[in-house]
Amino acid sequence: MISIKNLSKIYKSKDKMDVTAVDNLNLSINKGEIFGVIGYSGAGKSTFIRLLNRLEEPTGGEIVMDNKDMTSLNNQSLRNERQKIGMIFQHFNLLWSRTVFDNIAFPLEIAGVAKDERKDKVNELIQLVGLTGRENYYPSQLSGGQKQRVGIARALANDPKVLLCDEATSALDPQTTDDILDLLVNINRKLGLTIIVITHEMHVIKKICQRVAVMDNGKVIEQGEVLDVFMHPKEKTTRRFVQQVMGDQEEQSPIHYFVKNYQSGKVLRLHFVGETANQALISKLVKTFNVEINILQGNITQTKDGAYGTLYVHMDGNKEEIQNAIHYIHQTSVELEVEDHA
Numbered sequence: 558m559i560s561i562k563n564l565s566k567i568y569k570s571k572d573k574m575d576v577t578a579v580d581n582l583n584l585s586i587n588k589g590e591i592f593g594v595i596g597y598s599g600a601g602k603s604t605f606i607r608l609l610n611r612l613e614e615p616t617g618g619e620i621v622m623d624n625k626d627m628t629s630l631n632n633q634s635l636r637n638e639r640q641k642i643g644m645i646f647q648h649f650n651l652l653w654s655r656t657v658f659d660n661i662a663f664p665l666e667i668a669g670v671a672k673d674e675r676k677d678k679v680n681e682l683i684q685l686v687g688l689t690g691r692e693n694y695y696p697s698q699l700s701g702g703q704k705q706r707v708g709i710a711r712a713l714a715n716d717p718k719v720l721l722c723d724e725a726t727s728a729l730d731p732q733t734t735d736d737i738l739d740l741l742v743n744i745n746r747k748l749g750l751t752i753i754v755i756t757h758e759m760h761v762i763k764k765i766c767q768r769v770a771v772m773d774n775g776k777v778i779e780q781g782e783v784l785d786v787f788m789h790p791k792e793k794t795t796r797r798f799v800q801q802v803m804g805d806q807e808e809q810s811p812i813h814y815f816v817k818n819y820q821s822g823k824v825l826r827l828h829f830v831g832e833t834a835n836q837a838l839i840s841k842l843v844k845t846f847n848v849e850i851n852i853l854q855g856n857i858t859q860t861k862d863g864a865y866g867t868l869y870v871h872m873d874g875n876k877e878e879i880q881n882a883i884h885y886i887h888q889t890s891v892e893l894e895v896e897d898h899a
């Protein structure tokens with residue numbers, strides 16, 4: 558749906574060095590997906606997202622959205638195409654002298670939508686984002702999460718096909734962040750909207766994105782399915798982002814460290830990828846086989862496509878029961894490593 562080829566943006570400066578904020582970037586984003594772009598401060602994320610709706614003019618390259626080349630549109634066509642792209646911001650960018658209702662109505666006024674139609678649309682959006690009862694409040698009377706809900710409703714007023722989110726939850730506390738992320742997923746499902754999320758937080762990526770691109774120094778250094786990137790981060794920057802939610806895997810005790818502490822049974826390393834952690838494997842094992850299981854160490858995180866992580870357990874009981882339990886695990890999609898007791 559969105560194809561980006563060799564996109565670049567160089568900020569020219571008379572007295573300072575030119576800055577290449579986006580450097581020959583190539584990406585392709587599918588219709589209806591939630592796509593994440595993650596990077597540290599200065600990586601070029603904001604510039605990139607602003608190039609998509611031409612809030613910034615590219616220095617070179619091509620952005621094709623729904624078969625339209627965004628980079629070659631004249632002013633009138635650009636205005637029309639921009640209506641199909643909504644955007645939300647870290648600091649909400651609301652009009653402080655307008656009520657919630659009037660903030661959401663604003664893009665409809667600009668688009669020349671008649672008053673009655675405007676009213677219906679705004680009420681529908683207020684309900685969609687969960688702001689019923691707050692229509693006549695001013696932004697200063699709202700919490701951060703509520704302000705972002707107004708931002709989302711306003712961005713959806715002209716029925717866009719794409720929603721750009723520039724650090725949309727970075728100013729919010731963790732609970733409110735999750736509420737807003739849930740709302741974005743809900744909107745994505747209900748409206749079939751393509752959502753592009755820019756963030757420096759891996760939590761945001763793992764919670765709502767299907768695919769992710771990692772940006773560094775204006776370039777995409779790694780991209781793929783979120784679960785794949787969690788499993789096999791190739792670049793140092795990506796590994797640091799994965800560590801944000803998984804901790805440092807290398808610092809964790811390997812299997813042989815546990816083995817010497819036990820006189821009987823076996824130590825198992827269970828590696829969950831995708832939906833497998835939802836199978837409640839441990840309780841199933843204890844119920845089905847006459848074994849005892851102690852959890853030794855674990856680090857499992859939930860991504861949009863299921864759980865990912867590793868669990869170390871000690872399994873004890875008679876030899877045959879342990880063997881049967883191990884056989885059972887082999888038949889599931891959980892990867893298993895067994896350390897025989899000496």
Ligand SMILES: Nc1ncnc2c1ncn2[C@@H]1O[C@H](COP(=O)(O)OP(=O)(O)OP(=O)(O)O)[C@@H](O)[C@H]1O
Nearest residue numbers: 568576577578596597598599600601602603604605
């Ligand atoms: N208008 C501008 N003029 C000159 N340089 C700019 C301009 N905007 C951004 N830059 C530079 O471009 C580079 C990328 O900035 P950008 O804001 O896109 O990164 P970012 O990943 O969004 O980081 P942050 O989250 O801190 O905004 C930085 O070196 C920044 O200083």
